[in-house]
Amino acid sequence: MYPSLLKRASLSCAILATLAGVTQAHAQNLTVISFGGATKAAQEQAYFKPFDQSGAGTVVAGEYNGEMAKIKAMVEVGKVSWDVVEVESPELLRGCDEGLFEHIDPAVFGDSAQYVPGTLSECGVATYVWSMVMAYNGAKLAKAPTSWADFWDVKDFPGKRGLRKGAKYTLEVALLADGVKQEDLYKVLATPEGVSRAFAKLDQLKPYIQWWEAGAQPPQWLAAGDVVMSAAYNGRIAAAQKEGVKLGIVWPGSLYDPEYWAVVKGTPNKALAEKFIAFASQPQTQKVFSESIPYGPVHKGTLDLLPAEVRAALPTAPANLEGARAVDAAFWVDHGEELETRFNAWAAR
The missing domain is CATH 3.40.190.10 (Periplasmic binding protein-like II)
Structure with missing residues (x-):
């Protein structure tokens, strides 16, 4: 049995x-x-x-x-x-x-x-x-930045800055640093005058910019002290924070998508x-x-x-x-090619 x-x-x-x-x-x-x-x-x-x-x-x-x-x-x-x-x-x-x-x-x-x-x-x-946020290494600064205007202030916040090598996000933060209100951001950027205003603002900071192309670069550069502030993907910064790297995030003025x-x-x-x-x-x-x-x-x-x-x-x-701005996808579909072409020519000068 x-x-x-x-x-x-x-x-x-x-x-x-x-x-x-x-x-x-x-x-x-x-x-x-x-x-x-x-x-x-x-x-x-x-x-x-x-x-x-x-x-x-x-x-x-x-x-x-x-x-x-x-x-x-x-x-x-x-x-x-x-x-x-x-x-x-x-x-x-x-x-x-x-x-x-x-x-x-x-x-x-x-x-x-x-x-x-x-x-x-x-x-x-x-x-x-x-979100594309502003991240910073507090150990390299006397005080914490609070806005994109601070990002452009190399007198009170000395050191190199990291920005994404491309028109998208970079032109937006330049206009925000120049005092454009979030609700008017793409209205301004859709005009020739607004585009020129953004590039003029970038001209002011160009000697201090270290351009990044990969999302992993900003947290690495910040941790190493190569830059003191950088535009960065929030998740990349958070991953570095989890590993014990002392980096800060400024949420007001961030661009989410x-x-x-x-x-x-x-x-x-x-x-x-x-x-x-x-x-x-x-x-x-x-x-x-x-x-x-x-x-x-x-x-x-x-x-x-x-x-x-x-x-x-x-x-x-x-x-x-609160204080963040949605990226306007339709704007970049309509204007992305011309703005990226102009940005690449500007960056190469």
Whole structure:
């Protein structure tokens, strides 16, 4: 009797193991491309691994630098090897207009009222909200700066400054430093006089600027004392703070912007792609992400799940949004090419 039971138990285990193997073998791969660095590490913990464990599919994670040309080439030749891509807001608008991204089914993502306004669109769902902030090394300054005007004040705050090597964000902070009100920022920048005003302001600081191109550079330069202040992605600074680097953040005057998940046009895995994005948009998964890196969640239910000290470091925390300005994606779609061309010519002089 006992040998028979054992035999049947062993057979059942073998069948279950075989079925599990079949399920694993047929688990659909989903290629998800994001920007790498500390953000990708947080995405791995919050979204990629849990999605794999859910049994819905297997995430094959990759990274890029936002090159839309790669996506366009895939779509045009009809050989789409990327399913979900992380894109900045202007690229989402451009890609949607150019037919590079699938239109998503809003019903998959639940009640739109539960999302931060502006984070659900016809071609994408925001994955988080980040901010371009002013960061500083307090050990290198006699007092803490409080505004972009202080960033330009090399007399009271001597030392090198770090700025992103590009027109976007850099022109905005130049105008803010010059006294333009946040609500008028893009109205001013949309005029020839406003653009000239921004470049004239940058002329004042140019000898003190150390240009950065990678998000990892500002915290490294600040920690080393190469610069005393820098425009920086808030998450990169927070990651350095977690490692014990004594850096400060100035939230007033920050520029915040969502990053989006988009589904590449022509992917055979559209349904699974939408399922992944819906999975990554839940409060429980976004909680893990925001605990790993302080970027603001887009589902309103997430903030209540987070400890007060975590909420305080998020761009979407009410105190941090006060005095901040949303980046105008449509403005950069309309004017980005000409402004970047002018910036590159100015920077090369």
